[in-house]
Amino acid sequence: MTTPSAGTITSPASPPPTEQPANEGLTGRLRSRLQQFLAFASLIVIFAVFAIASPNFLTYGNVTAILFSTVVIGTLALGTTFVIITGGIDLSLGTGMALCAVMSGVFIVNMDLPLGVGVLGAILFGGLLGFVNGVNIAILKIPPFIATLAMMLVAQGLALVVSHSAPIYFNDTPGYFAISTGNLIPGVQFPNAVLILAVLAVISGILLNKTILGRYTYSIGSNEEATSLSGISVRKWKIIVYTLAGLFIGMAGVLISARLGSAQPATGAGYELQAIAAVVIGGTSLAGGKGSIVGTIIGALIISVLNNGLQIMSIPQEWQNVILGCVILVAVYADMLRKRES
Amino acid sequence: MTTPSAGTITSPASPPPTEQPANEGLTGRLRSRLQQFLAFASLIVIFAVFAIASPNFLTYGNVTAILFSTVVIGTLALGTTFVIITGGIDLSLGTGMALCAVMSGVFIVNMDLPLGVGVLGAILFGGLLGFVNGVNIAILKIPPFIATLAMMLVAQGLALVVSHSAPIYFNDTPGYFAISTGNLIPGVQFPNAVLILAVLAVISGILLNKTILGRYTYSIGSNEEATSLSGISVRKWKIIVYTLAGLFIGMAGVLISARLGSAQPATGAGYELQAIAAVVIGGTSLAGGKGSIVGTIIGALIISVLNNGLQIMSIPQEWQNVILGCVILVAVYADMLRKRES
Amino acid sequence: ACNSSSGGTSTASGGGDKPYIAIVSKGFQHQFWQAVKKGAEEEAAKQGARITFEGPATEADVEAQVTMLTNALAKKPAAIGFAALDSKAAAPLLQQAKSAKIPVIAFDSGVDSDIPVTTASTDNKAAAAEAAKHMSDLLGGKGKVALVVHDQTSRSGIDRRDGFLEWMKANAPGITVLPPQYGGGDQAKSADITKSIIAANPDIAGIYGSNEGSAIGVIKGVEESGKKGIKIVGFDSGKAQIDAIKNGTMAGAITQNPIGIGQQLVIAAMKAIKGENQPKVIDTGFYWYDKTNIDKPEIAAVLYQ
Amino acid sequence: MDVAQVPSQRGVPLLRAEGVSKSFPGVRALSDVHLDLRHNEVLGLVGENGAGKSTLMKLLSGIYTADEGEFYLNGERLEVTGPKQAQELGISIIHQEFNLMPDLTVAQNIFIGREPRSGRFFLNERGLNARAMELIERLQLSLDPTRTVASLTVAKQQMVEIAKALSYDAKVLIMDEPTAALNETEVAALHDLIRRFKRPDTGAIYISHRMDELKAITDRVTVLRDGQYVGTVDTARTTMKEVISLMVGRTIVGDAKPEGVREEREVLLEVRGLSTKALLKDVSFDLRKGEILGFAGLMGAGRTEVARAIVGADKVDSGTITLRGERVSIRNPADAAKHRIGYLSEDRKQFGLLLEQDVNANIALSSLRDLFSSFGFMRDKTMRARSRQSVSALRIKTPSIHQTAKNLSGGNQQKVVIAKWLLRDCDILIFDEPTRGIDVGAKEEIYRLLNELAQQGKSIIMISSELPEILRMSHRIVVMSEGRITGMLSAEEATQESVMHYATLRPDENPADAAELGLDEIETPHPQTAEKAGER
């Protein structure tokens, strides 16, 4: 869309004037910290409500279960946070994850490669998917929505083709399960997958805030044209960002198949909306330029806490979605009010 | 030193730089017409390929079938074209449609209202859903992605609640079926639903191109802030646009339930991505400000022609998605190349 | 009649006076599962039990089901009813249930494990074979047959496809079976697929739909194509299929006994809670129904509208 | 190196353009233009709006490629393939439109692509801020390196651009209307910077429509007209009148002046005690029928905020607005428009234009309902006819009314925005920096129009940072400082000095501090530029 020769127009379609970075300086910095902390507020309120409403909610087992159920969406959401900050979108998350899970099965079960190699292969395969997305978007200039929608369809088909439409079971590689459900911390019943998500979140945070990759991610989303005019290869960095998101897709594929003990070729559709929702609930703007890893994790947690809590409270299933929708609305609205006030 | 009030200066006269009827004007207009016509090209190529590949493709019955299968997605896509041109998005299309279908059932079957009243009721109910979306987005300033995602969940749940999780059958109202499958044109086997889609497309085209609603739709998508400062009530028009999209959701609900003879509360999820894809393939930009009804109809046709053609050619189904994805990519890429050239 | 009944609002404890049975099914929104739910609720009311009934949105959503099972366990139920989308995926959770001494009753399809106290299920493959047999009879053993299947990876989809295909291969040399097409159980999509099949194969003689949504889609597709004389064989029940059979559009269908499955499930669970002995397998059976027997009481009893 | 080819008394010019042509669809922006920039000089580049100045500079910095022609740097043939390469060659440009990342901080913007790193991949944020601080101090700008650019005023954003351009070790510095958003003090500071930049091995090109600035800073001035080279003159040996006549090639009647003050005229708008959370304190004034009320003040004095508050674009904390004797509550610009109040924003890119739409759509936007539709349907023909009228009345240089707004030159874009408000029949028009980026000839045109409007009985608030303009056009002048009205002058008593006196008055502190004002104005958040960086 924006070739360097396209003129020098700065502001794109004029984003609505929301968010005002308040009086900055020290107090400002402090306040904005506080504000980010306040973003927890919705999460904490929801959490508290459930804890009061049901004695089964605030148990060690259930809290672990909530965290565990956040892992896959969380992993996908981390990668796509980068994509969304550049102003892009990735719809191939869900079915791409299924394809990576299948590839993991192909490597480990069908081809009998060592566990580590197979896992690495699946993750790199995810990177390849992301790379293809990146090339389509950055070089061929296909709008991200279309490019990744096409990839979503392709991955969905390929997962079935490669697996011959049947799940691949990891029965003979017990180590594979351990990736997700094992307990690395001795003596404590705490699933590895949650630790992995935590590590991935920290790495993502470092990448986004402390490296040039992160800087250019924000920069591209903020003003792609200007970034390009500043001599930065927007193409290259976009490809890197989508590839990175692809690596996260690969990891999500490994994590979900390790959790289930099998690679399910037909899953995945629908995960993309959930992952994007987590990112956006976490305050990242689809218009690009703004967002944070902390926000994304909070967003993912809000979704899984709500799902869990409503189930724990035995709310009839047809009402669960109604309530889920309303609570998301209220949570985001409250968050926006808070931001507007300050 | 000279101030801007430089006084009177005389110098060799040169004609005032008024409008230069350069290359634009007639030829320019013609060229852009041609370009829009060329957007058909991908569709025509795809169509031709199938027609050559399979003798069963280009039959009256099959072409009607293709058109018929475009109706629901097409109707949803028409409404959401407006939304997307304003720079918004509507994820509540699919499940909203299911809810409207259920409401139609409630009105006509459960409450025994006259057919026309029931149909109108269902359409207006869709308008109400859209109105709520509009208020959430325009007044409460919730990002469209979140607001309509929440509505998607709420509608999904409500459809089940209202219908008591069971389909509602229109068996006692044969007239209802006729809305979709009847043949208004005497003697010709041509389903009404296709005619309805055509009429809706024409109405949408007029609304978008010939009325102030259309102008404001483009303006808001181009630059919301500037539109507002031009003395236009952006809030009001946004609400109108989402309400309009809601009316189309309602009509889609009527059309799908008339086709099936029943309101299926559990359908709908996934239709939103297809409808949005049709719009975007048709050249409407998710960034807002650009788009056309013709493009949307072409986009919807590309999808249904591909689906139909691949099935007619008996391509194994797991490959169909792979090919679908690739063709969409190529079609959009070709279209972009063409646009860039001219 | 769904959000009422025994689920109730006594949200909190797993204890209470009524025994609580958490049922995690393969689906929720589809009529088949709603019928199972109905059976379970009725039986629970009769036996004085409290149940919850949940299922993922699609039969591909294994992870969501596993999460639901996890959450069900957290509620410390007296028994669990479970229809596994992928039985291996749930193995650790079943183990957990066992350690917590919560009896598990499998239903719909078996679970690859000896943890469940009993399994109340139908043999989907045999049922599909029965459908194939009737199709072959209807066609006099020759002609072209197509399948519109609801899913290509779920157990029920695979069994109902393979059962049909295998029977045809073994017993009907005169019948050509086209490659199966998958419509996700969506009526409109299945109808469009059916029309494509008819367009591509003008000589098609019979079409089989593997669940309610697919079967209705086939009926709609055939109707819309205007083609006469195509034999349609379906699966499951529901008003639209029953009507189609009555008016002759559809030749007949296989039905399981979903209400019965729900009832059996709760009966078995109550027995397990009380520690009573019971058989490892409860066959809930399937039936072929067509114009001739649709009004018979024993058939009418297993059909849901 | 082909020295013989370079005819210059002082030897090889630093930068040379020869026979450069460039066309866009429907527009021949440049034809056979040449230009010499010598060492150690500031070359002014002038021409009417759309003359091709920006295009020439974009060719030089590799954003466009020329259809014909060559560039030489120090006599060596220059092949500019892109902005990055231009930078590496020592050509640094400040574009007419901002090229900033609004979500990044000042320091991050300045050093984008050249961040100090620890290792290859990790950012050294502290080093970055230190380097930015160093640069900012060296350039004597008042910027906080850790602030996000979106929260800065347009003027400050301009300074970030300047700092960024100077942070490269540039040999050639190109500035495309760098002062359009700056006030006098800031302009002086910028000129200071340029003088310090000027060395025997460097040179600068300076584009501006402000003749006094050209006189002050340039050594020579090259004039373009309609994409063609007209001539180059020595600044010291010519008058600006001469330059203008070269530039416009026609007569400019520059004596438009409003009639004298008419105290007896009825008061149309009464603003009392207007305050906002962010800045405004107790702003009260009257606007009379047929009056041009000038608003003067330094950047950030709050003039824009007053305008936005009146039309309901920003939230008002307290205060009343009385229109034709009736109290009104205006909640948004649509309300304002209903009360026949129009606001032309100072930031055309962000708040004025639909960049992707054509000129026609832009001009018609405000009047769609009143003029160009019946029963909701567009009256396209009328609309096109009126747009064409506006285009020729304001001399908007465009191939047709169907040209996309973003393809117009900066000044012509501004005229489009003005045309939009002139079409809509408002009783009160608030023009915020209406002549920003507009050439001398067109300015006169706009002044004439403003006068006409006033004579028709319309009331006009004109916010401007160009004192001469305010002094010449206003019946009365309101002077603001730090969110308060500090002075109210009649046309007769107002002089540059008196206005500046009130403009630098600190309303609530001791007057001694006033001296420190200028660059160092106090900043408070403002919704206006909170989002993406606009343009001046």
Ligand SMILES: Nc1ncnc2c1ncn2[C@@H]1O[C@H](COP(=O)(O)OP(=O)(O)OP(=O)(O)O)[C@@H](O)[C@H]1O
């Ligand atoms: N990308 C483009 N596409 C089409 N026309 C363009 C484009 N860029 C510039 N033009 C046209 O080229 C001509 C020269 O524009 P340019 O921006 O160089 O003018 P300018 O001298 O900088 O004017 P101003 O003083 O208003 O900034 C104008 O007529 C303009 O409309």
Ligand SMILES: Nc1ncnc2c1ncn2[C@@H]1O[C@H](COP(=O)(O)OP(=O)(O)OP(=O)(O)O)[C@@H](O)[C@H]1O
């Ligand atoms: N676009 C903006 N973004 C953020 N803050 C702004 C913006 N515009 C103004 N401000 C802040 O609000 C205050 C008032 O500025 P305002 O623009 O109203 O003043 P002004 O007198 O119109 O000056 P200018 O000529 O720069 O527009 C200033 O202190 C400034 O810091």
Ligand SMILES: [Mg+2]
């Ligand atoms: Mg210019």
Ligand SMILES: [Mg+2]
């Ligand atoms: Mg201002």
